[in-house]
Amino acid sequence: MELIDRFKGMWKKIExxxxxxxxxxxxxxxxxxxxxxxxDAFTPHEHYFEVRVNEMYLTYGRKWLSDYDPMVFAVSEFIxxxxxxxxxxxxxxxxxxxYSTNIEKVPQGMIFRNTxxxxxxxxxxxxxxxxxxxFRVRRGNYAQRLLQVVESAAxxxxxxxxxxxxxxxxxxxxxxxxxLFGLGDTDPILGYRSTLSGAHVHPSHFALVDLPENxxxxxxxxVKNDRLYTGTSKDEAAPFRAADFVLYSVAxxxxxxxxxxLPFYPQWERVKEEAAxxxxxxxxxxxxxxxxxxQALILSPDLTxxxxxxxxxxxxxxxxxxxxxxxxxxxxxxxxxxxxxxxLDRVRGESLEILRM
Numbered sequence: 001m002e003l004i005d006r007f008k009g010m011w012k013k014i015e016x017x018x019x020x021x022x023x024x025x026x027x028x029x030x031x032x033x034x035x036x037x038x039x040d041a042f043t044p045h046e047h048y049f050e051v052r053v054n055e056m057y058l059t060y061g062r063k064w065l066s067d068y069d070p071m072v073f074a075v076s077e078f079i080x081x082x083x084x085x086x087x088x089x090x091x092x093x094x095x096x097x098x099y100s101t102n103i104e105k106v107p108q109g110m111i112f113r114n115t116x117x118x119x120x121x122x123x124x125x126x127x128x129x130x131x132x133x134x135f136r137v138r139r140g141n142y143a144q145r146l147l148q149v150v151e152s153a154a155x156x157x158x159x160x161x162x163x164x165x166x167x168x169x170x171x172x173x174x175x176x177x178x179x180l181f182g183l184g185d186t187d188p189i190l191g192y193r194s195t196l197s198g199a200h201v202h203p204s205h206f207a208l209v210d211l212p213e214n215x216x217x218x219x220x221x222x223v224k225n226d227r228l229y230t231g232t233s234k235d236e237a238a239p240f241r242a243a244d245f246v247l248y249s250v251a252x253x254x255x256x257x258x259x260x261x262l263p264f265y266p267q268w269e270r271v272k273e274e275a276a277x278x279x280x281x282x283x284x285x286x287x288x289x290x291x292x293x294x295q296a297l298i299l300s301p302d303l304t305x306x307x308x309x310x311x312x313x314x315x316x317x318x319x320x321x322x323x324x325x326x327x328x329x330x331x332x333x334x335x336x337x338x339x340x341x342x343x344l345d346r347v348r349g350e351s352l353e354i355l356r357m
Contacts, residue, residue, distance in 0.1 A: 003167070004086040005172040006174050007131070008073055010341040013181065014133060014188050021215045024192040027205040032223045033234055040252075042123045042189060045305040048253045050119025051076055051130060051323060053091060054205070055247040056224035059109040062189070062244065068136040071186075072246060073177055076118035077129035080163055081301035084126070087163065088119040088173045090154040092137075092147055108241055111231045114226065117248070120256045121163060122304045130200055131193040131232070132248055138185035146183075150176030163302060167271055190246065203252045210244040223247070255307050264296040278330035283323055290319060 030316045041047060053072060058064040072091040096103060096112055104111045135142050153172045180186045190208050209216055218326055222229040228247045231237030259265060271293055274286035293315065297308040306315045 002086075003170055003174065003292050004077060004317070006171075007040075007077075007086045007088070010178060010181070011131060013191055014191050017188050022190040022192065022215045022232075023180065023207075023209045023211050023218075025196065025207040025209065025216070025218050025221060026194075027207065027221060031221065031234070032205055033154035034225060040202070042252060044076050044123055044125035046254070046314060048120040048256055048304060049078075049128070050121070050251050050253070051248065052226075052251060053115045053117055053119050053132075053246060053248045054113065054223075055228055055245075056091075056112045056134075056276065057228075057241065057245050059244055061109075062136060063138070064110065068149060069137040069144060070096075070112075070263075071137055071140055071180075072117075073131075073135060073150075074248070075131040075134045076218075076354045077127075077131075078121065079124040079126045080121065080167075084210035085163070085167055086170070086322070087118055087167065088154065088170055088177070090173065090177070091115050092151040094148060094151045095155070096135065097120065101170065106241070107132060109244075117249075118211075120253055120258075122302065124203065126198045128250065129193065129195040130248070132206075132246055134189045134246055135180070136187050136210070137190055140186055143180060143183045143185040146176060146180055150180065164321045175257065175330075188233050189244065190335050196250065201250070204251055205247065205249040208248070209242075209342075211239075212241065218336060223329040255304075259303075259311065262300065264293060266298055267293045267296055269339070271315070271319055272322055278314055278323070278325045278326040286319055 006220060022229050024331055027033075029336055051074065052075070056070070062068065064070055070091060071093075074089050074091070076087045076089075079085075080087075091112075095115065102113045102115070103111070107336070113121065136148050150173060150280065153169060153176060173190070181188075190210055192206075192208050194206070196202075196204070205226075207221060217230075220230045220232065220237075221240065222231065222234050224234065224237070226249065228245060229237035230240045230242070267289065271286050271289045274282045274289060277283075279296040297303065297312050298305070
């Protein structure tokens with residue numbers, strides 16, 4: 001069974017569970033004040049997106065962290081490597097402890113801020129569906145231990161780098177959540193599944209609030225620097241503390257800066273190594289490897305088309321500079337008798353002869 005079908009079955013069970021209907025709010029752009037945040041629509045193959053839990057507020061009334069552990073289960077559905085994938089992530093007590101500096105205690109409860117639950121991923125077009133569910137898991141029993149296992153599995157690999165590897169362990173995460181939900185000590189408190197239409201995918205903020213819709217005045221809700229406020233105006237608004245809530249967002253970026261973690265990067269290291277040798281056969285080999293690298297870049301599911309072309313152009317310029325510098329350095333000591341041909345040189349030469357056939 002495909003992961004996306006697996007999750008749809010899980011979501012149906014969550015919908016049928018005995019829980020209160022929360023309020024879900026898509027904050028309008030004129031109610032959001034985040035410095036430097038782009039507002040333009042996502043362009044396929046040009047932009048990256050990521051999903052963040054910006055702020056989670058938990059009141060002490062539910063006995064959080066005394067009788068129950070909180071768990072946010074987030075699933076993002078989007079096109080990756082030519083098909084729609086369902087990418088899960090778990091935010092639980094282990095992650096909260098790891099990033100304890102992101103936790104703030106207030107008189108009525110606690111706040112956890114700024115956790116990435118998906119991305120950066122290239123936006124390939126089509127719909128993006130986001131599901132966010134807040135569970136409570138009773139402490140001191142099997143459910144708590146199982147939650148630790150599930151959360152550990154979700155953090156084994158970084159979904160923000162090469163997503164293909166992360167997808168392989170996603171089934172384990174779904175299995176764990178399914179098992180947790182089957183226990184009597186794990187209850188969904190809030191949950192919502194929403195789809196951003198492919199024609200209207202913009203950077204957006206969403207609030208999932210533990211209040212019925214008729215008790216929440218959405219016109220009084222504001223987002224300032226990724227925090228939820230309430231008031232008659234943005235300037236007069238105060239932090240929202242009326243109920244448990246999860247504030248999450250879809251953010252946009254024109255490029256990623258972690259290319260050293262992507263699968264193609266070792267190829268680039270080999271290209272540089274060959275280009276740095278001031279011999280014609282090494283330079284020929286560097287160019288052959290550069291062609292292979294170019295193919296890996298434009299076919300990478302983890303890069304936008306725009307950044308793939310930009311990196312290829314940069315790498316091409318870089319190897320020319322590296323090789324020219326190596327040749328220049330080799331002439332500093334005058335002409336010297338070349339060393340006896342190594343086995344690697346011989347193999348490289350034979351390989352290039354084959355390519356010239």
